[in-house]
Amino acid sequence: MSEQVHYSELGLANTREMFSKAVDGGYAIPAYNFNNLEQLQAIITACAESNSPVIIQVSKGARDYANATMLRYMAMGAVKMAREMGSDIPICLHLDHGDSFETCKACVDNGFSSVMIDGSHLSYDENVALTKKVVEYAHQFDVTVEGELGVLAGIEDDVQAEESTYTKPEEVEDFVSKTGVDSLAISIGTSHGAYKFKAGEAVPPLRFDILDEIEKRIPGFPIVLHGASSVVQDYVTLINQYGGKMEGAVGVPEEQLRRAAKSSVCKINIDSDGRLVVTAKVREYLANNPGEFDPRKYLGAARKELMALLKHKNETVLGSAGKG
Numbered sequence: 226m227s228e229q230v231h232y233s234e235l236g237l238a239n240t241r242e243m244f245s246k247a248v249d250g251g252y253a254i255p256a257y258n259f260n261n262l263e264q265l266q267a268i269i270t271a272c273a274e275s276n277s278p279v280i281i282q283v284s285k286g287a288r289d290y291a292n293a294t295m296l297r298y299m300a301m302g303a304v305k306m307a308r309e310m311g312s313d314i315p316i317c318l319h320l321d322h323g324d325s326f327e328t329c330k331a332c333v334d335n336g337f338s339s340v341m342i343d344g345s346h347l348s349y350d351e352n353v354a355l356t357k358k359v360v361e362y363a364h365q366f367d368v369t370v371e372g373e374l375g376v377l378a379g380i381e382d383d384v385q386a387e388e389s390t391y392t393k394p395e396e397v398e399d400f401v402s403k404t405g406v407d408s409l410a411i412s413i414g415t416s417h418g419a420y421k422f423k424a425g426e427a428v429p430p431l432r433f434d435i436l437d438e439i440e441k442r443i444p445g446f447p448i449v450l451h452g453a454s455s456v457v458q459d460y461v462t463l464i465n466q467y468g469g470k471m472e473g474a475v476g477v478p479e480e481q482l483r484r485a486a487k488s489s490v491c492k493i494n495i496d497s498d499g500r501l502v503v504t505a506k507v508r509e510y511l512a513n514n515p516g517e518f519d520p521r522k523y524l525g526a527a528r529k530e531l532m533a534l535l536k537h538k539n540e541t542v543l544g545s546a547g548k549g
């Protein structure tokens with residue numbers, strides 16, 4: 226059992242103020258996943274240098290990989306690093322895809338300032354009940370909560386199944402009022418991972434019509450977009466050039482994310498793009514320097530490129546640069 230700590234003791238911020246400013250300002254807060262030191266350094270440097278608020282998020286896989294206590298102290302270190310850089314950007318530590326009340330409670334008790342409870346795979350009533358339970362606990366500690374309605378589509382699904390997994394606009398008002406969530410993740414055509422759409426075919430546009438319907442029913446309510454990596458083709462090419470095998474990897478075009486960021490979408494989740502950069506640069510570095518065995522060399526090269534990519538996202542895709 227690790228000791229209890231409130232997020233304010235770690236210098237972290239919850240999402241409430243970040244989201245209200247983002248909705249009013251027509252931009253989205255970046256939510257970048259991290260699992261290790263180099264990813265977190267790149268995120269903090271990019272966001273401090275571009276003066277962008279940031280959500281650093283941790284999945285169940287990250288907690289298993291890196292240890293939850295270690296991640297929490299890394300987040301505290303990230304705040305201190307930003308302040309030492311002379312930046313006072315707000316930094317939120319968020320649980321990504323929380324799978325149970327117990328996981329969410331553990332995070333609330335251990336310094337997270339925001340949690341997601343992902344009940345999207347449950348029946349509507351079960352999703353409401355679980356999400357409400359998490360909200361009631363988390364709000365006692367001023368920790369903000371993200372819920373989800375609709376399941377992100379996978380490209381293997383047939384059209385009918387894809388249709389039925391989009392968020393149903395007629396459910397959102399009831400869900401938000403019954404649960405008390407602070408933000409809502411929706412499904413409008415994105416999906417997780419590096420293979421979002423069929424390669425060689427035109428990328429189908431995101432369902433902005435569904436987003437519009439949702440906005441009409443809950444005006445100004447903070448909306449979250451998961452599965453928002455663009456799968457930058459330069460990195461896919463580098464990976465394939467240096468021994469990888471990632472043919473057919475396709476993501477969401479940046480223009481569509483830019484359009485979403487201007488709406489009430491105020492949190493955009495990006496993980497796969499970071500993984501691609503790191504893999505591409507490590508492969509390239511090791512192929513070109515076969516005698517090198519110092520991890521700082523190849524991870525350093527990856528960290529530098531990741532930082533540049535995240536700055537680009539803040540500045541030209543999310544519009545969060547300068548909003549810290």
Ligand code: G3H
Pocket residue numbers: 258284285286287321322417496497
């Ligand atoms: O939404 C999922 C995130 O990309 C985290 O992935 O569960 O492999 O850490 P992970």
Ligand code: 13P
Pocket residue numbers: 258321322416417418419450451452453454455494495496497498
């Ligand atoms: P990507 O796989 O598109 O980066 O999505 C990440 C995500 O949604 C994390 O919750």
Ligand code: ZN
Pocket residue numbers: 322417451452494
């Ligand atoms: Zn996600």
